[in-house]
Each structure stands twice: as C-alpha cells, then as structure tokens.
Amino acid sequence: MKQLKLTGFIFFLFFLTESLTLSTKPQDVDDSSNIQKFIEENTGSLTIIAFAQYVQEATIDEMEMLVKDMKAYKDRCLANQTLPECSEIANNVLQEMICALEGVPQKHNFSHCCSKVDFERRLCFLYNKKANVEFLPPFPTLDPEEKCQAYKNNRESFLNHYMYEVARRNPFVFAPALLIVAARFEEVAKICCEEEQKANCFRTKAAPITQYLKALSSYQKTVCGAYLKFGLKVLNSINIAVFSKKFPQIEFKELTSLLEDVSAMYDGCCEGDVVRCIRGQNQVMNHICSKQDSISSKIEGCCEKKIPEREDCIINSKKDDRPKDLSLREAKFTDSENVCQERDTDPDNFFAEFIYEYSRRHQDLSTPELLRIGRVYEDLLGDCCNRENPPDCYRHAEDKFNETTEKSLKMVQQECQLFQNLGKDGLKYHYFIKLTKIAPQLSTEELMSLGNEMVTALTTCCTLSEEFACVDNLADLVLGELCGINENRTINPAVDHCCKANFAFRRPCFEALKADKMYVPPPVSQDSSTFHADWCQAQNEELQKKKIRFLVNLVKLKPELTNEDLKTLFINFTVAVEKCCKEQEPEVCFNEEGPEIGN
Template sequence: MIAVRILLPPPPASALKQPAAMEWRAAVFFVFLLNIAESRMLHRHEFGIASTLDSSQCSTEKNMLGLATITFAQFVPGATLQEINKMTNDVLTAIKKPTSDEQHGGCLENQVLYRQPQPLHHNVYNCPVVSEKVLWDSSCGFGSYKLFLLFPNGNALLLVLSNLIRCANKDMSVFLDEICHEKELSEKHGYSNCCSQSGEARHQCLLAHKKTASASVLPFSFPEAAESCKAYKENREMFMNRVIYEVSRRYRFMYAPAILSLAAQYDKTVPVCCEAENMEECLQTKRASIAKELKEGSMLNEHVCAVLRKFGSRNLQAITLIKMSQKFPKANFTEIEKLVLDVAHIHEECCLGNAMECLQDGKLGQVKDMERSRSNHKAMKKSKEKIMSYICSQQDILSSKIAECCKLPTLELGYCIIHAENDDKPEGLSPSLDGVLGDRNYGQLSSEEKIMFMARFLYEYSRSHTKFAVSVILRVAKTYQEIMEKCSQSENSAVCQNNGEKELQKHIQESQALAKQSCALHQKLGDYYFQKVFLIAYTRKIPQLTSAELIDLTRKMVSIASTCCQLSEENWSACGEAAADLFIGHLCLRHEANPLNPGIGHCCNSSYSNRRPCITSLVMDESYVPPPFSADKFTLNKDLCQAQGQALQTMKQELLINLVKQKPDMTEEQHEAVTADFSGFLEKCCQDQEQEDCFAKEGPKLISRTRAALGV
C-alpha cells in the first residue's frame, strides 16, 4: 500500500493568467486523479476515513516463491508442478531487485533515503523517481513508501501520480502476463479467450475460470509418512513447494496468508514427527487438523468472495460494520469505520487473487469472520496479527474485555481477542431512534449523506443489540431504509416513521421463532429423524440436487442444530443464522455453476440479507416435472441387512430422496404408510435365512404397492 502526502506551493503568476475554462478543467482533472490515487494509496473510502493499514515489504520478499506458486496454482490448477515452477521462475526473474545505487540492504521497509533533486527518470521497475526531494522506504509496486513532493507546477505532479497508480497495480498484471505469455499452456487449459482480452477484462475472465477449472484435479491427500519424511530430509524446499502447489490448486479461493500459515505449521510438524517413535500417528493427527482447517477456511473465503462479487463491497462493509460495532460497542463511529475500511479492503485484494497485496494488507486478516468457525483460527492467525496489535494499542477506547489477551504472546493473542466476549454496552444508549440519530429529515439528505445516515444506523443499532444475528440486523436496516424513503414523501414524516418502525420487529421475531422451533424439533426427534424432516423438505424445494448433495446439505443442518441448540436460548438465532448463511452461500454457488430452479435463483440473486428467509419460505419447485417411474432407482437387496450405522442410514436416505423426487406432493399419510410397509418388508427379508431370494421375490411386490399408494 502506498501513502502519498503532497505539499503544493502557491501557483506561479503565469498560471493565474490561464483561461477560466482551461483552469477549471485542469482543476477537475487534478481532483479526480488525486481521488483515485488516494483510494488506492491511502485506502480512503468515499468519506475520507484514513486507514490503519501498514503494508510490509519484508513479509512479501520472504515469501515471494510461495506467493508466486500460490498465484499460478490457483489461477491454473490444471498445470503441472513443472509448468508452475517455470512460470514462477520467469516472474521472479522479471521482478528484479533494485540496482546497486537503489539497494540498501535487506528489506527497505524501515529505511529512509534522502535524494538530492535530479531529473525525472524511472527505476528498474519502470516506476517514477521524482524530480524533487524524495523520501521513500521501498521499491515501486512491492511495499509502502511515502513521498513528500514539492513541485514548481502541477504537470509533473500529475505525471508522477499517474505513474504511481499504474505501478501500484503492476504486481498482479505481471502474473497474468506470464499465464498468457505461455501460449501452449493457455491453450492447453482453455485460457485463450481470456488472454485475447486485456486489463480488467482479462483479469475478470481468469477469475471466472477459477470457479470451474479444477474439475479434473483429484482430491488432496498427503503421501505416506515414510515417503514424506524421506522427501523432506532430502530437499525441504522442494518438499514444501510441492505442498503449497498441491494445496493451492485444490483450494483455489483460500487466501494466500492462510495457505502460507498452514504450510508453516506443516513445515514445523514434519521434522518433529519424523523423529518420533509413533511417526505415522503423529503425522496423521496433524494432517487431519490441517485438512479440516483447509476445507473450512477455503469454504469461508470462497463464500466471502462470492458475496463480494455478487453484492459488492458496500454490502461487505455493512456486514463488517455490524460485527465490529457488536464486538466493540464503546468505540466511537470513526474508529469503527477505520477498522471496517481496512478489513473490507483486505477481502477485496484477496478475492482478486492478488497474493502480494493479500499478504501485505492481509497482515490485518479476516476480522470480518470474528465470530466464524473456531476451528479455523489457526489458519487465520498470521493474517490477523497486525490488526490485533492495533486493537491492543487502542483497547482503552475499543474494549475492556481484551486486557488479559493483550498480555499474551503473538500466537495466542489473535485467538484470545476473537473469542473474547463482546464488550459491555455503554450506559445511556437510547432505545429511541430519535435519541440515536437525532433529526431524521431523510428526504433532504444527499445520496452520500443517506449512505452515511444508514451506516450510522447500523453502528448504533448493532452496538445496542450485540446478541442479534448479522443477517437479521441487515434485514432490519433494509426495512428501515425503505420506511425512511417512503416517509420522506409523506405529509407527516415523523408519524409515518414512528408507525413504520413497528415493522422492524417482524424480522427479529421471525428469526427467533424459527430458531426456537428448530431446536425444539431437534430435541424431540434426534439427529437422524431431524435430518429426515429436512431431507423431505429440501428434496421438494430443490429436486435437481443429487442424493449425495441433499444428504450433505441436510447433514450440515443437523450439525447447526446440534451446535447452536446447546447454547443459551438468546444465542440460538445468531448462531443458526450465521451457520445457515454459509451453507446457503455454497448452495447459491452451486446454482451459479449449474442453475437449479427459478425459486433458488430468485432467492440467491435478489437480496443477500433475505436469502435465508427466502429459501425457508420455499415449499416446492413448481417447475419440476418428475421423471418416468423406474424401479432401478430403488435398489433392494441384502446389502440393506448387512449395512450398519452411517452406511445403512445413507442407503435409506437415498431411497427416501428418490421416493420424494418421484412424488414431491406426497402427503404425510402416504409417507407414513409407505415407510411402515418398507420397514415390515426389511424386517421380514433380513430375518429370512435366504435373504437374497426374499429380496428378489418381495422387492417387486413392495415397489408395486408403493406405486399404488402414491399413484405414480
């Protein structure tokens, strides 16, 4: 990230004599360019809130090989390790270190160089070296440098700013150039169309390929323990490079800092386990933990990127604003805005596949997900390091709950802060929106003022309701904004607003009622029968999903109930909504890749905050036409008697799914009758000494009775 401070002298007398129109056009262009530069260099949002970010070139330089490998493996997952290494070597050769007169030993992050005035020229990165006094501490494109410029006229300044913007984006384009430069590789993996484009269009095209590119890549599995130990001892660098390559090509949306963090964990684990007596058990235990973190972390990162891509950065900022306000309810609005801006920017860079920026800015980490998966904390700890340090430096104004956390070592600090309680709400929070927001003359606000008004509403409402689910608060805010828009047209705006605020409660009541109903049902039925209820419901909603997909989806629902319903009742809604948001997000990704039905499409695309209520309200896909009946869909043999536990449950669930797909409008009475008939059939044949003969004889009879009962 680049920070620029400009000190402009008074304009020369000659400049004052320019025609008014020319002067106006120059001024507008200057302001426009400066705004672009600041948005990139200072990470300021449209309201000018300064960022807390401080990028580190050193962290990037140390991990250049890993970052390049991650970038290429994620963009071209079908490429071999040899192909990835060739592209990596090409790029690392192109990204040369500064020449002797520009190099000052080690990372330049903390070094300061003062140069005498000299003509404007470009360094080896083709980035500008300014013609006046320059104070810098890094090379263009790969670090944070501060330029204090003093120019006799604005033209040189415009040129420098233009070049700075270009160079700030250079580190990503060099990777995309390399992918497209290898014509044989781009044609082999189907990227020719993307490579025929340029700039942002090419970048977006290659990003789109990441969603579909790795169908041929086999699931990740670690090599045998003895083989791993031998390879590690022979060549540690080559071994770890392959680990990063294999992980990155399979987890294409996982953020680079998380991959590097997990790789570092594994790098420390292997030599220890290889010397242990129980070598295989030692490695197996650690690998299982890493594999779990990879799967969950990748799902979370992909979900965030999908939300950002479909609903935009403002939606992501709103989510982050709610979480920060709930975590730190005593912090003022300005402080929360700074944190929100930084976290949203990190996600944007990581989701663009920009591993360099993701690592540099990603030192602040994935704080948006503070309340997310506890098991994912290790993969995130490095990327949260700097923001946690910043939070500790500001704990007097942020939170009273983290004092003990801030005494801990770095490795324990992040985990402690993330899982610390939300701070106590400050005294005197007004229950009235008038007390919170003051005069709500919404109709007279400008577009930007309306955005800030709603941001302030989210902040105040979230810090007053720290137990509410993020998605519920988003729904409340959406309704509140609609009320304000409607009432701004009313003759009596105040009365209209007060009456409309009663509508806000419906979102809270709906979520709490659903959570209470689900927990009561889970407690009554237990895991298996609870899943059965949802299997029937979701097969009706989405019959286009395969049996395996439906079973996996409903198992996640069981897991949510098992986890959330153990909490106190006031936490049921927030826990359930957060978990549902994640699995619904992946259902929507599934729909995006291969459309399911119009109902799911509407729910996934119309409104982020309303996705869960929308899908909950679906009953049956009216566009679905059941296939012609086929007895082959109902496999009845002695395997049903021999299977046990999870395997038996899965076989029964597959039969149930096929039954519902055949008759989506099956009544409860029909279902009970068919189930009772099947149970009697299974008991009879499994007790028969000639099981195979029994299934062969009685199976067709059962199918005939079932068809008659259902009318299919």
C-alpha cells in the first residue's frame, strides 16, 4: 500500500469504519436473514474476538472451552428458540459464560465484573480492557515453512490462533475489522505459501494489513473515547463533520436520519458487543447504498459491488465536489435577525445544522478544526444572545472562525517546520523528549509508540497539498491514543485536564503543556547506567529501539534537564556505544563509559 494511499485511507476513517464481510447485494439490504446467517456461521470467530478482547490474559485452552460452550448454546437455540436463555442479549450470554468458566475469573482478576449484572457488568468488562499490552508476550512468530505447514494441516485452528493473538493485542478494534484482517491474512498465507521466498513474501504482503489495523485501531479508540467521555453530542458532531465533508450534497434531514444508524452502531461497537456491532455496521452500509442518489453521485458503482468490495470502493472514492450554488457562507447563522430565537427553539439541532453547513462548505478543513469552529460559534452565541443587540455581536462570527483556523494552521506550520529543520531522526528525539516530559507517568513503551505515531503523522503529511487537514487529523488520533477510552484513566492533572475538558480543543491544550512539575523521578539504580555487549549485537530497527528506550528513560530520570542537555547526553551515549562496540572487550568499555553517560 503506497503511503499516499494509506494517508487517504486514514482521512476517510474520519468518515467511516470497516463494515461486515457479507455477500450481500443492494436488493438484499433489507433482508436480515443474511446478517443472521453470517453471525450463526461465525459464532466461533466472534466468541474468540470478544473473549480475547475482554480477557486479554486468557489462554488458548480457555478460549477453546468458551468457543465450545457458545457453539453448544447456538445449537440449542437453533433447535428451540423458545428457550428462555435464547431471548437474552448475546453479549450478556457471552459474559455469563466467561464468568462461568471454572477458576478463570479469579485467575485473571475480573471476578469483580462477574458480581455485577446487565449494563454494569458490560461496562466493567469494557473498562477491564488494557490498551497497553506490554504484559503480553511478544507476538508469536513462526518460521514461514512452519507457518505454512500449520495452515495446511488445520486451516481453522491456524486462523483462530491468529485471530486470538491479534484481538488480545487490539482490544478496542471493532469485531468486523478483525474479521477482515483475518480474511486478508489468510489471502496472504495462500499466496506466500506457494512462493519460494516465503519470508520476504509474508513481510511485504503483511505490512499493509498491519498499517490498516493500526489506522483502524487508532481511529476507533479516538471516537469511542470521545463518545464514552463526552457523550452522544460530541459523537454526532464528529460524524456530522466527516459525512458533510465527504458528501456535501447530502441534505441535512437525510444526514440526521443516517446519524441514527451511525450512533447505534457506535453504541454497540464501543461497548465491545460483537453481535450488535456487526448488525450496526451492516445497517450503516445498507443505509448509504439504499439512499445513494441523495447521498453521493460517486458511489453508484460501489453499491453494485458485493461487500467488502462495496466498502473498499466507497472508501477509495473521491469526496464529492462542493455544489456550485453553495456559497462559502450560510447567511442564516450570521446575518439573520432571528439567530438567537432559532437556537433557543432546538439548540442541539441548530448547532448540528451549523456544523453540517460549515463542513460541506469547507472540505479542506480537518475534522477537529470543524469541531473547534462549532464550539467557538456556540460560545459566541452564548455571549451575543445575552446582549442588548445580538445581531451586531454575531455578525462578526466569520472573523472568529477565521481567527480560530489561523491559530490551528500556525500550529501545523510550526510542526512541519520542525520536520524540515530537524529531519526525521531529529523530529523523533524532539517528540520523545516532549511527550516524556509532559506525561512521564506513561510506560516507556507507550511513550515510544506515541512519539513514533506523531513523527509518522508529520513525515506523511508535511509534503502533501492537504498538509493542514492531514496533520491535524492524524495528530488528533495520537492524542486519542494518549487519552484512551476509559473515562477514569489518570496520567497527571495537566494531561487529564486536556483529555477531559474540551474534546475539540485538546490539540491546542496539549500544545501549551510544559513539563510535569509534580513528577518525582524514580531513584537512579545501577541498572540505569549499566550497558552490556548485547547492544553490539542489535541491528538496524532493534538498535534504534534500544536507543529510543534509553532516551525516554533518560528523560524520566532527569526531567529537570533542558532539551539541549538531554540531546547532548544522548549524543554522547550513541558515540560511546559505537566506540565500545569496536573494542575487543565491549563489556569492559561499557563499564567504564556507562557511569559517565548516566550521570
């Protein structure tokens, strides 16, 4: 997958998430039997995904026991749907069975969830998920020949193991996306197992799947975090902005109707209810294709395809052009004498329509920026409508909007200038130091991941014509990763404030953060200044990770040092590594140089 194509894909993630793999044609969109049949046929896969995401420490043996129980439940209900247990919500049944696994709740520390019921239990399982998966062993890697033999010997077992490992490491990715990832991985296995250069084939063809999964995970965590922390209004605002930009011809009434399906989808998907998520995502796709004439002029061919080709086609289609008769300003929100009265009649609908109108007129803006402008307008009317002459006040709203966009644009320009001045490696060191200083409580691995994602955003976007929207969108996803989904996640007071105070303005909030003054560094241990000869065996990517890990830990130990001092220490360290690795006895050299570097 080319970088530019991946960037376009991530842009569109602000429009739509992955849908269900079904062989469904447009004329079948109202036939629920297709989706029901799919769920029944994939009971095992859906059980694996749900269990691995809810109880990430669970073993494969425990997973297989649960799959067996769920399949037996399915068979009982297919034989007799009048049984009382068959009218239960699927996710409740699943969690009940997880709790019934002998010794498992106690072993994996989720018995407190099993003592709750219904919504409280579902919420407990959700918040039991851990985004930071350092506690899991490294992703198991097989020799390509072993991998292909395992696939040929038992396809189902091979794919179940793969799905289990991917799901437990991506606990917030929606179930339909993981099913697609597994299907795409199987296609790779089929092709590569017939090749002579199997290792190279797997490495090349699996890379786009990994990128795809990372992009989905980041987006879905960000939107679910917004929904769970800020509620339905913010979720709807996000979706209004992205749909209006993608489909500027859609009527507001049609958009509000579509939003009902989209909101219902997120309600199930964000909770981790795999069955409700699948039904919800399928409903969204059906809605779009059944109303394509009023939604977009560019998806007719897409909707004639089967899923997943249908969705891939829509994702890769260009956004519609802004209608020629659509001016850059909608006068009703700034020039009308009755703005305050219209706002007071139905505030939620009024501001939703404002975001819709502004978004379809400014397709070049990022989704976070459109939300900022919506918030600026809301605050402006809060002030203006309390004045003696409101129209004189809100008539200058466009100036406020332009001012907000100028501030955001300047922030992006400064970030891209850093890239131009420092280069990719220098940019990495800048963000590893910056992020560690503002959130030193995060684990080293988390900080490394966030820094790499921010650098990827800038190196991907800063050379594009759509630089502003690209950087602002992707940088916001990095903050979504940092803030997480759990509303009770706590890092430090300053970071928590930026994560929880105002979703639209968290980017400017984070940009203004300084080093956490309340942070108390851990005591310096002997290990922190001890280096071993294994550094000399590390090559390329592994060596780079070791260096970055050292830098992040250095900042954690010495947060009071300036960025320049930290960079100097880091440079001295890399020079020492190169020097020692050239010696006949690197260990002796490291013992001599280590204390000098660490102090």
